[in-house]
Structures are given as structure tokens and as C-alpha cells.
Amino acid sequence: MKTELNFTDHDAFYERLIAAHHGLDEAQSAQLNARLLLLLANQVGDGAVLAECVDAARRLFGPYSPPEA
Amino acid sequence: MSDTALQPGGYILPEYEFTAPGDLTADEVRRYPVVIVGAGLSGLALACDLAERGVATVVLDDDNTIGVRGASSRGIVYAQKTLEMMDRLGIYERIRAKGVVWSVGKTLAGSEVVYEFDASSTSDSRQPPFINLQQFYLEWFMVDRVIEIGRTDLRWKSKVVGFETLADGARIEVETPAGRYVLEADWVCDCSGVNSFIRDCLRLDTHQARGIDRWCISDVRFKEPLPIERWTWVEAPFNDNRAVWQHLMADDVWRLDFQMGPETDIEHVSRPEVAAERVRRQLGEDVEFELVWVGPYSYRAQLIDNFRAGRTLFLGDSAHAMSPFGARGGNSGIQDADNLGWKLALVLSGRAPEALLDSYSAERRPAAQFNIMTTRRTARFLQPESPAEKLLRDAAISLAKEHPFARSLCNTGRLSNSYIYGQPPTSRAQRHKVRGVAVGEAVQNVPVGLPDGQAGTLVDLFRNGPAFVGIWSGALPALAAAVIRLANREAPVLRMLELGRAALGLSVLEDPAGKLGAALGAARGKPIFWLLRPDMHLAARIENPDAAKVSRALRGALHGRLQPERA
Numbered sequence: 001m002k003t004e005l006n007f008t009d010h011d012a013f014y015e016r017l018i019a020a021h022h023g024l025d026e027a028q029s030a031q032l033n034a035r036l037l038l039l040l041a042n043q044v045g046d047g048a049v050l051a052e053c054v055d056a057a058r059r060l061f062g063p064y065s066p067p068e069a
Numbered sequence: 070m071s072d073t074a075l076q077p078g079g080y081i082l083p084e085y086e087f088t089a090p091g092d093l094t095a096d097e098v099r100r101y102p103v104v105i106v107g108a109g110l111s112g113l114a115l116a117c118d119l120a121e122r123g124v125a126t127v128v129l130d131d132d133n134t135i136g137v138r139g140a141s142s143r144g145i146v147y148a149q150k151t152l153e154m155m156d157r158l159g160i161y162e163r164i165r166a167k168g169v170v171w172s173v174g175k176t177l178a179g180s181e182v183v184y185e186f187d188a189s190s191t192s193d194s195r196q197p198p199f200i201n202l203q204q205f206y207l208e209w210f211m212v213d214r215v216i217e218i219g220r221t222d223l224r225w226k227s228k229v230v231g232f233e234t235l236a237d238g239a240r241i242e243v244e245t246p247a248g249r250y251v252l253e254a255d256w257v258c259d260c261s262g263v264n265s266f267i268r269d270c271l272r273l274d275t276h277q278a279r280g281i282d283r284w285c286i287s288d289v290r291f292k293e294p295l296p297i298e299r300w301t302w303v304e305a306p307f308n309d310n311r312a313v314w315q316h317l318m319a320d321d322v323w324r325l326d327f328q329m330g331p332e333t334d335i336e337h338v339s340r341p342e343v344a345a346e347r348v349r350r351q352l353g354e355d356v357e358f359e360l361v362w363v364g365p366y367s368y369r370a371q372l373i374d375n376f377r378a379g380r381t382l383f384l385g386d387s388a389h390a391m392s393p394f395g396a397r398g399g400n401s402g403i404q405d406a407d408n409l410g411w412k413l414a415l416v417l418s419g420r421a422p423e424a425l426l427d428s429y430s431a432e433r434r435p436a437a438q439f440n441i442m443t444t445r446r447t448a449r450f451l452q453p454e455s456p457a458e459k460l461l462r463d464a465a466i467s468l469a470k471e472h473p474f475a476r477s478l479c480n481t482g483r484l485s486n487s488y489i490y491g492q493p494p495t496s497r498a499q500r501h502k503v504r505g506v507a508v509g510e511a512v513q514n515v516p517v518g519l520p521d522g523q524a525g526t527l528v529d530l531f532r533n534g535p536a537f538v539g540i541w542s543g544a545l546p547a548l549a550a551a552v553i554r555l556a557n558r559e560a561p562v563l564r565m566l567e568l569g570r571a572a573l574g575l576s577v578l579e580d581p582a583g584k585l586g587a588a589l590g591a592a593r594g595k596p597i598f599w600l601l602r603p604d605m606h607l608a609a610r611i612e613n614p615d616a617a618k619v620s621r622a623l624r625g626a627l628h629g630r631l632q633p634e635r636a
Binding site for chain 1: 442445461464467472475
């Protein structure tokens with residue numbers, strides 16, 4: 001998992017992400033995020049990297065038990 | 070015996086007579102080499118396999134018919150590896166004639182197809198990827214076959230009510246309409262299903278996890294022509310946006326499975342009038358139909374720690390149970406029998422050590438674990454357990470309508486392939502890099518020219534007897550004398566052939582279509598030897614082989630070892 005900056009233009013990405021949520025209600029925003037998540041995950045592809053990202057995102061909320069492989 | 074099981078209003082199953090065995094009146098307890106408990110898919114497959122190999126067995130079943138009395142189609146999809154075994158056992162033609170061949174599957178959400186596959190494109194086997202058939206038909210054919218072979222003592226209405234482990238076997242108490250008796254067995258094969266009495270006598274932990282999934286299964290006959298394809302709805306508008314399965318079986322009966330809510334009163338929704346209303350919503354008001362059978366089904370997962378406990382071996386649901394998505398339920402029980410039959414036959418004949426039987430659990434338990442993991446993922450996709458899970462599923466379905474990658478995420482069952490023994494499932498994803506089958510993987514039933522000049526398929530080399538098949542390719546004639554000596558010495562367990570060209574003086578296996586060479590990963594001019602086990606899984610692949618290397622690989626295989634993949 002990359003933890004150093006990897007965007008070609010991070011400010012532009014963030015601005016565009018916010019713009020995409022414009023005019024959506026809470027449920028629609030959640031749906032947009034979920035769609036975006038799956039699209040991005042497919043760009044990453046690598047299972048080990050994705051697992052690290054999932055774990056890193058979860059860290060804020062304490063441990064969880066990953067499914068048995 | 071009639072070959073039509075379908076009558077209006079339900080299935081009529083054959084009934085088999087109870088015959089009082091001599092054990093009831095014998096002065097002494099009789100002892101048998103192999104006793105199989107349970108005449109379901111795995112028990113009958115094992116009895117049939119052992120009979121083909123010349124091994125007599127006693128089969129105890131508490132009922133006097135196949136299927137479950139009054140019950141439905143149950144297991145309906147038989148996968149290629151299962152069908153190949155049935156070819157070896159001599160009942161494939163009946164399955165093919167009675168069943169429904171299909172290869173196209175579609176996943177729908179609402180009225181849209183979000184995912185579609187055609188499994189026929191990847192297959193060179195004589196058998197199609199799948200045939201649908203009501204489970205009792207397959208059991209029926211196997212009963213007929215073991216009767217025909219004549220080595221199996223089928224004891225109906227014989228319920229196991231007592232079980233005691235002995236140092237060299239077990240003592241079993243059997244209850245029959247004519248009273249109780251005790252018999253002893255050198256080996257017990259418990260195929261008695263998910264509520265196994267023997268397993269519970271031995272206090273083996275099943276690590277049970279009960280699913281929240283509830284289904285209502287409906288066998289329905291109607292005239293409306295529908296495509297002979299597997300259709301699965303993730304969200305069916307006619308079933309309150311829950312999942313629905315639609316599959317054709319024998320006798321023009323459709324199998325419609327309706328997913329129910331976790332809180333559903335399953336008995337209520339299985340009432341004929343309630344079920345009929347659901348079917349009407351699916352088919353439309355003007356389609357006439359007839360309910361053949363309706364019943365509830367709830368899923369669970371369980372797995373014992375070792376499929377062998379001394380002289381007792383566990384097969385099928387008594388060893389492992391899972392949600393039956395993707396042809397992984399009955400098929401896995403049958404494939405347990407495919408794995409165990411030849412091993413038990415070799416041990417009984419003294420040609421292999423008992424240790425070979427440990428490889429049964431070592432190979433089949435990971436296969437069961439893999440099935441449990443795979444079906445758990447399907448179940449979870451079909452039954453989101455939280456709003457967050459539902460959100461992710463909605464995202465996957467909506468993306469699937471636009472982008473190919475997301476179609477694969479819509480999981481309505483991952484159809485089973487035969488398991489690759491000895492490898493962690495993670496390495497299976499990288500398998501396409503290796504040329505030909507991997508060690509531990511099954512070779513498909515490809516067309517070959519048999520040594521007698523007849524056109525046949527690979528299975529034909531494995532009929533009768535517990536023999537391995539060794540195939541030489543590109544061998545140097547200088548090895549001939551040593552190879553022929555080896556062939557003569559190992560004849561009872563190993564049959565050796567040459568691929569395409571005679572250099573050693575062995576019988577020649579022709580490969581006119583090049584399918585076998587492609588399946589094995591043969592390379593022109595490169596000397597290679599393949600050792601195929603009696604279940605058609607590859608035991609060893611030896612480059613630059615000689616008689617000593619082949620002999621070592623065979624010894625290893627007789628101890629249940631697979632030769633590690635070449636560097």
C-alpha cells in the first residue's frame with residue numbers, strides 16, 4: 001500500500017470528488033461512494049494491497065475479524 | 070422397473086424390498102471388510118466404485134427407497150468431474166438420456182441480465198460442463214448399477230442404532246423390520262448425511278454454523294417454452310426483490326427456488342396455495358402450471374476436523390455440509406467417493422499401506438473447506454446482513470450494467486470445478502501460467518485412440534481395477550528393457566502406455582485430435598512421463614524420466630504423496 005502521495009494532481013481530484021456529490025442526498029452520496037470504491041478497487045487489483053487498504057480504513061474503529069480464507 | 074418417476078402431484082419413487090439378512094439368525098457376529106452406512110449420493114457412488122474395482126460391500130440404509138421419502142428433486146446440477154466418474158461407473162449414458170445438458174448461465178437483477186457465461190467453451194471432455202437431473206434419478210441409476218455388478222449387499226430398512234469402535238474396525242447394531250442384529254466391519258464408510266449418528270457417537274465436532282438463509286423449493290411443470298439455461302435473479306421483482314433460481318430438470322419439470330426473508334415462517338410459505346401464487350407471479354396469469362413438489366430448505370455449514378477416525382471414514386454431508394450453491398453439495402460427496410474408492414481398494418488388497426487413507430482426508434477436507442468458503446461468499450452476496458452490505462451490493466449491480474469487471478462481483482454461485490489436490494487455493498488463480506494440468510489436478514476426459522485401435526476417451530483406461538495409468542512421451546528407446554521390467558513388476562497397480570509413438574515396446578495411446586497432449590502439456594521431442602491416479606488426478610509429472618524415477622513416483626503415490634511440481 002502506498003502511503004506517500006501518488007496523485008498526479010491531488011487538489012484537482014478532491015475538488016472533482018466533492019463536485020460529484022453536489023446535489024445528491026445522503027443515500028445517493030453513499031451510493032456514489034460505493035460505486036467509486038468498487039471502480040477504484042478494480043484499478044488497484046492486487047489483493048494484498050487491497051487488504052491493506054481495507055485494514056487501514058478500518059483502523060479508526062478498532063479491530064475486526066477478516067474472513068477465513 | 071419403470072423409468073418414469075413423475076406422476077401428477079408428485080414423484081413416485083421405486084421401493085426396494087427388505088430381505089432378512091443371515092446375520093439375524095447366525096450364531097456368531099459376522100464380519101465384513103467394508104460397510105457403507107447410507108445409500109445416498111456418496112454412499113452409492115462409493116459402493117458402485119468399489120464394486121467396479123472388485124470389492125464387495127454391505128450397504129445399510131434406513132429407508133427402502135432412493136431420494137428422501139416424498140421429497141423433491143434436491144441436488145439437481147451434476148458437474149463434469151462427477152459425470153466423468155459416472156462414465157467410468159457405466160451409468161453416464163442413462164444420465165445423459167434422462168437429464169438436461171446446459172452450459173449457459175445468466176444472472177439477472179430486475180429484468181436486466183447483468184452477467185452471462187457459457188461454460189462449454191473451455192471443455193474438451195466427453196462430458197458437458199453440467200447436466201441437470203433430479204437427485205433421486207442419479208441414485209436410482211447407481212442402485213441399478215450395483216445390482217447389475219452384483220458385489221454389493223444392499224440392505225434396505227436397516228437403521229444403525231449402535232456403534233462401537235474396535236481396534237481393527239467397528240461393531241454396528243442394526244435395527245430392521247425383522248429385529249436387531251450386530252455386525253462387525255474392518256472399515257466403515259459413513260455416508261449417512263448431515264445428521265450422522267456414527268459421527269455423533271464418536272463425538273466429533275462439526276463446527277456448525279447455521280445460515281439465516283431460507284429458501285422455498287418448488288418443482289413445477291408447465292408448457293411455456295423457456296430457454297434451457299441457468300437463470301439466477303439476485304433481485305427478482307416477482308419475489309419481493311429476493312433471489313430466485315430457474316433451472317430445467319428431467320421430465321420437463323422446472324426447479325424454481327425462491328429466497329425467503331430471514332424471519333419468514335417457512336412452513337407457511339411452503340403451503341401449496343402460497344407457493345402457487347408465487348409461481349403465478351413469476352410465470353404470468355395465463356401460463357398453466359402444475360406444482361410437482363414444494364418444500365422449505367434452510368442452509369447450514371459444518372465440517373469435521375478429520376474425515377478419517379481410525380477405521381471409520383466420513384464422506385459427503387456427514388463430513389461436510391454447505392449451502393448448495395454452484396453444484397458443490399452432492400457433487401462434493403460423489404467426489405469424496407471418487408477419491409476414496411481406489412485408495413480403499415488398494416489398501417484392502419494389500420498393495421498400499423493404510424497411510425494412503427490419510428491422504429483421503431488431507432485432500433478432500435481442503436476441497437470441502439474451499440466449497441464452504443465459496444458458498445459462504447455467495448450466500449452473503451444474496452443475503453446482505455446490514456445496510457452497508459446492501460449498499461455495496463447495489464453498487465456492484467448498478468456497475469455491472471455498465472462495466473464488465475463488476476459483472477464478476479455479482480455472485481449467484483461459483484460453479485464447481487474439480488479440486489486441485491495438494492495446492493493452496495490461492496495458487497489456483499495463477500494456474501494459467503503452467504502448461505498442461507498441474508500435479509494434483511484432474512485431467513479431463515478427452516478423446517484418445519485406445520491401444521486396441523478403438524476410438525475412446527481417457528476414462529476408458531480407468532475402467533475396472535485399482536490401476537494407475539502411466540503415460541510416456543518422447544522416451545528414449547535405450548530405456549526399453551528397464552521400463553518393460555518395471556511394467557511387468559507393477560502390472561497389478563500400474564498400466565503404462567506410450568503417447569503417439571512406440572519407442573519402448575509398450576501399448577500405444579493415440580492422440581489424433583491432440584487433446585490429450587494439450588491437456589497434459591506434452592512438448593515435442595521432450596521426454597516426459599505422467600502418472601495418473603485412478604481418479605484421473607495427476608500424481609506426478611517427470612521430465613527426462615527413467616524406470617527408477619517412475620518407480621519412486623509410484624511408491625510415493627501409493628503412500629498418498631503427490632510429486633511436487635517441477636521447478
